[in-house]
Amino acid sequence: MLKKLINRVLGDSVEPNMTAKKIESVLADGGAHDTNINFRYLEHRGIKPGIKIRKNSIISSRNNSLGNMEVRLQIENLFKWKMKRRYGHRWMVETGFSSIKRMFGEYISATRFQNMVKEITLKVSLYNLFRRLA
DSSP states (O other), X not given: OHHHHXXXXXXXXXXXXXXXXXXXXXXXXXXXXXXXXXXXXXXHHTOEEEEOOOTTOOXXXXXXXXXXXXXXXXXXXXXXXXXXXXXXXXXXXXXXXXXXXHHHOSOOOOOSHHHHHHHXXXXXXXXXXXXXXX
């Protein structure tokens, strides 16, 4: 799943309207994404992983070198790793989403995708305007 998401952002998908972008790092939940396949893919793409490893992870010759490096960094000093990778900032985004949903409701009325994007953009713009006035 991680590979599919990254390919879509990078513009490697079959959709012609997607524009290519550069990804420096990826933040992902550890339980689902701390696999050798994902670390190998991220290393191949030159993307820094921000994937928290499982508690029982070990450094092994069978593991990907990038995965082993993340294990070592997190075992040595998890707090330093979090600061370096900017891991743990998701709460800020969740707070914003929650505030917007509370103000405007969690549903949108548009049925076409491009209109959904416009409606959400309008709601976020209004939310930002209300925040400036408060």
